[in-house]
Amino acid sequence: MELSPFAQRLKVLMEERGIDLRALAEATHTPYHRIYPWFRRPKSKPRSDDIVKISAYFNVSPRFLLEGGERDDLDHRAQVIARVQDLDPVLLGKLEAYIDGLLATAQPKPHD
Numbered sequence: 001m002e003l004s005p006f007a008q009r010l011k012v013l014m015e016e017r018g019i020d021l022r023a024l025a026e027a028t029h030t031p032y033h034r035i036y037p038w039f040r041r042p043k044s045k046p047r048s049d050d051i052v053k054i055s056a057y058f059n060v061s062p063r064f065l066l067e068g069g070e071r072d073d074l075d076h077r078a079q080v081i082a083r084v085q086d087l088d089p090v091l092l093g094k095l096e097a098y099i100d101g102l103l104a105t106a107q108p109k110p111h112d
Contacts, residue, residue: 001040001042003042004043004044005068006038006046006066007039007042009064009065009068010054011039013058013060021035021039024054027057028054028056029053030054034046034047034050035050049085051066052082052085053082053085053086055082056082056083060072060073061073
């Protein structure tokens with residue numbers, strides 16, 4: 001069966017990491033039933049949120065996954081944002097408090 005260009009690029013990335021579809025689903029918190037069709041039905045299209053998570057996992061841009069071309073890496077901030085989007089509200093609140101604490105200690109203190 002011929003794979004879509006998207007699935008071909010994804011297959012190469014998976015082979016480089018030595019992972020299968022189930023491992024990709026687990027690592028990216030993407031349901032297996034959404035990943036599997038990309039490799040079985042050439043016209044199957046990924047959801048945008050799946051593309052963001054998968055591109056962050058492989059450190060490539062969503063554009064590379066969708067359009068191909070030269071492989072361009074995500075910048076670090078985009079990777080962090082993609083990971084934060086998966087947090088539940090409790091963990092997100094803890095992360096925000098932690099960031100606030102970091103920023104408070106990083107800001108210069110006024111001199112007396």
